[in-house]
Amino acid sequence: MKRILGILGLFLAVYVLTWLLADVFSGSDRASFMTEYNHVNLLKRVGLYGIISVGVAFVIITGGIDLSIGSVVCLVGVGLPFMLTELGWPVLLAVPVALGVSLVIGLAHGLLITKLRLQPFIVTLCGLLIYRGLARGLTNDQVYGFQTGFKGLKQLAVWRLPITDSFGIPAPFLIMVLIAIVAAIVLNKTTFGRYLMALGNNEEAARLSGIQTDRMKIVAxxxxxxxxxxxxxxxxxxxxxxxxxxxxxxxxxxxxxxAVLGGCSLRGGQGTIAGVIIGAALMRLLYNTINLLPWIPNNIEFAVIGTVILAGVTVDELAKRVAARRRAAQRDA
Amino acid sequence: MSESSPEKERPLLEVRQAGKRFPGVRALHRVDLTLNPAEVLAVIGENGAGKSTLMKILAGVQEPDEGEILVDGQPVRIANVHDAMRHGIALIHQELNLANNLDVGANIFLGREPSKYGWIDRKKIREEAKGFLAKVGLNVDPDTLVSRLSIGRQQMVEIAKALSTNARVLIMDEPTSSLSSGEAEQLFAVIKELRAQGVSIIYISHRLGEVKELADRVTVLRDGENAGHLDKDEIQHDAMVKLMVGRDLSQFYPHEVHEPDEAVLTVKDLRTPVHPAHPLSFSIRAGEIVGMAGLVGAGRTETLATLFGVTPAVGGEIFVNGELVNIQTPRDAIRAGMALAPEDRKAQGLVLEMSVRENLSLASLNRDQKGGFLNRQAEDAISEEMIGRMRIKTPHDRQIVRYLSGGNQQKVVLGKWLALRPRILLLDEPTRGIDIGAKQEIYALMEELARDGVAILFVSSEMEEILGMSDRALVMHEGRITGELKREELSEEAVMQLATGRGGAKAA
Structure with missing residues (x-):
């Protein structure tokens, strides 16, 4: 719990600051940040990015990395409309195929990393190149979309759980909450979750304790x-x-x-799902802030986000050291 | 305790009333040490007696909290390695500190490269390196990569490096721990030669045979304090042991003879991947404690690793309770009723960043799970039982294992396995680096388990432990079992003879 307080504090600080700068002291009488429209969008984005962040958190906890996520998003993202419109496949075939392809991709990564002992960075970097190339080749670089069709399927992304007349919680956020709850239960309440944490900290000790570390990593x-x-x-x-x-x-x-903002260490063995979600939320909030504040040019977006992440992990590392020193001092007394 | 013979010379190096504390441990307390010019002083003591801490203080790796250090009678402060070097003190670590990717000459002058116009003067390095290599009797080209030298030769490079800093005091920490007997003999010759040239050597070892051969005087540490001091004519095996252990051995090792039962573990022509040419055969009975002796590199750790499926066998058969078992992974071994407390507990035995409770339950989670979910009650029960039974000193079961002392960490490793009630317990250096109190508790535990019918196979490099704890000892040398000694046949000489693979008795 203590671990996510820092990131939660940072999130709230940026939230209040954005509200003050964008609305209260903006000199304009029309709010741009504290609006229902903006918050619906923000929640939706948090949901979408939160889902992929939870995924990578599992891999990072094992001490690995997955650089191919963006390309998998692309392959599925263009593959789905391609199958539905170009190939004319039914939804009930196209959706399972899209998800099946991602499962196979993950399985391939896991097998290459555990059985051939290739480095996760290399395997998934190659994945990043391969899936992007496949997506572009498959479509011949053309934009694919749903136009006005597939209204039912689109509800997964655009439906809102109505709260007031003009405000509702978007479906992607709800899906993310569901996934996060399941992920947190898996990580904290199952032997699989405990094994992931253990092997992320010390794979050799985990293996010598009878844990099938390869299998656990593949699943991640x-x-x-x-x-x-x-x-x-x-x-x-x-x-x-x-x-x-x-x-x-x-x-x-x-x-x-x-994931890193949320407390995952790239060395493995650390991280909470709640932290990762807040980390994803903070990223989207920063993006929103940069867009809304007219005096921050949009094109320095990456620089701002990079600086905030760097500051966040630096403070976190320093706090950890202070805590360790205090603990050592306590024991000595 | 006797004082050294009439002091004609001023001591080269003196330590007075040194004290050093670490979180939770008093590593040194009022320790005195005197080193005369051109002598070999052996510092001996059990693991955890404070030898390494004292040496680190002399070499500037750590600073003492109390006490003073005198060089040539003058009080000095040794705050870092550079200060130590200035006073002519060099430490040769147990694990060698050479850059494997560089050549011998570059290693000797690492950080002090002679330069010409800002460029490294390779010619000068070569010439000077040759001189220092000659001093240690090492006939290799300074351009040879360090990684291509044997461990024994690498150690000579370390010594040459120390001499190149004009060291007058060489501290050697367990220098023979990874040497073959031939290499060790060479090292002894070099040490004697250096002494003749006026260099003083502090020699740390718990191999008492070596100490007897080399040392002019012996200082004994126990539990971080001076335990005694022996002059040349007093250096006898029993005298040293008595000072190190602080009581008679029979009291220290709680050993009682067990009435062994039927064979639990039988190994036939087992071939390990490291020594595939030497098939191993032995068996261990229920309630029996079998020690496995040998020099470092004899293949003992590899044998345990193969039995436990860490590095699966390349041939041979393993029987548990008469049944043939196929062990390809540690999981298979655990299923067959085995448990292994590995040699390097931090790297292989523990998840250091996890809690005592999570470590204790790690091996039994799978057995106690409820449909994939953790069984908190079972976990709490195991944690409570083991902390009590093993007397693990921890503020609470959520304590991160990294912050426990070595002895308590080892108890956590053992507790993790006892939760599974193994029939065969494999222990690799079970008391390495832990204090005397915890050591005795572990011995007592081994006895208790043996009484309950567990078959125990333990590897140890400590002669006293092998002699004190074994019902029977297997001795290995260069990958093969060179002999088996029954309890009544056990003696240091008999073990060493088999361990060094030499026909005759070890020259003392």
Missing amino acids: YVICAALAGLGGMLFVLDTNSAAPADFGNFFELYAIAA
């Missing part, structure tokens, strides 16, 4: 790729169309940054 990569695939599907249902050349670009980095 499958979860990551499957959630990337689900994310890709929801993203394209939300935007209605996808351009294979840039759809999902950098999404792996957003997801990894969210």
Whole structure:
């Protein structure tokens, strides 16, 4: 619990600051941040990015990394409308195929990493290149979309749980909450979750304790790729169309940054789902802030986000050291 | 305790009333040490007696909390390695500190490279390195990569490096722990030669045979304090042991002879991947404690690793209770009723960043699970039982294992396995690096388990432990079991003879 207080505090600070700067002291009498429209959008984005961040958190907890998420998002994101419109497949075939492809991708990553002992960075970097290339080749670089069709399927991305007449909680956020709850239960209440934490900290000790570490790691990569695939599907249902050349670009980095902000160590063995969700929320909030504040040019977006992440992890690391020193002092007394 | 013979010379190095505390441990308390010019002083003591801490203080790796250090009679402060070097003190670590990717010459002058116009003067390095290598009797080209030298030769490079800093005091921490007997003999010759040239050597070891051969005087530490001091003519095996242990051995090792039952573990022509040419055969009976002795690198750890499926066998058969078992992974071994407390508990035995409770339950989670979910009651029960039974000193079961002392960490490793009630317990250096109190508790536990019918196979590099705890000992040398000694046949000489693979008795 203590671990997520820092990131939660940072999130609230940026939230209040954005509200003050964008609305209260903006000199304009029309609010741009504290509006229902903005919050619906913000929640939707948090949901979409939160889903892929939860996925990568599993991999990061094992001490691995998945750089291919953005390309999986792209492959599924253009593949789904391609199958539905170009190939004319029924929804009940296209959706399982899209998710199946992501499962197979995750399985392939896991097998290459555990059985051939290839480095996760390399395997998934190649994945990043391969799936992007496949998506572009498959579509010949053309934009694919749903146009006005597939209204039922699109509800997954655009439906809202109505709260007031003009405000509702968007479906992707609800899906994310559901996934996060399941993920948190898996991580904290099952032997699989405990094994992931143990092997992320010390794979050799875990293996010598009788844990099938390879199998656990493979499952982590499958979860990551499957959630990337689900994310890709929801993203394209939300935007209605996808351009294979840039759809999902950098999404792996957003997801990894969210996980790290949320307390996952890239060394493995650490992290909470709640932290990761707040991390993802903070990323989207910052993006929103930059867009709403007229005196921050939009094109320095990456620089701002990068700086905030760096500051966040630096403060976290320093806090950890102070805590360790205090603990040592206590024991000594 | 006797004082050294009439002091004609001023001591080269003196430590007075040194004290050092670490969180939770008093590593040194009022320790004195005197080193005369051109002598070999052995510092001996059990693991955890404070030898390494004292040496780190002399070498500037750590600073003492109390006490003073005198060099040539002058009080000095040794705050870092550089200060130590200035006073002519060099430490040769147990684990060698050489850059494997560099050549011998570059290693000798690492950080002190002679330069010409800002460029490294390779010619000078070569020439000077040759001189220092000659001093340690090492005939290799300074351009040879360190990684291509044997461990024994690498150690000579370390010594040459120390000499190149004009060291007058060489501290050697367990220098023979990874040497073959031939290499060790060479090292002894070099040490004697250096002493003749006026260099003083502080020699840390718990191999008493070596100490007897080399040392002019012996200082004994126990539990971080001076336990005694022996002059040349007093250096006898029993005298050293008595000072190290602080009581007679029969009291220290709670050993009683067990009435062994039927064979629980039988190994036939087992071939490990490291020594595939040497098939191993032995068996261990219920209630029996079998020690496995040998020098470092003899293949003992590898044998345990193969039995436990860490590095699966390349041939041979393993029988548990008469049934052939196929062990390819640690999981298979656990199913067959085995448990392994590995040599390097931090790297292999524990998840350091997890809590005492999570470590204790790690191996039994699978057995106690409820449809994939953790069984908190079972976990709490195991944690409570083991903390009590093993007397693990921890403020609470949520304590992160990293912050426990070595002895308590080892108890956590053992507790993790006892929760599974193994029939065969494999222990690799079970008391390495832990204090005397915890050591005795672990011995008592081994006895208790043996009484309950557990078959125990333990690897130890401590002769006293092998002699004190074994019902029977297997001795290994270079991958093969060179002999088996019954309790009544056990003696240091008999073990060493088999461990070194030499026909004759060890020269003392």
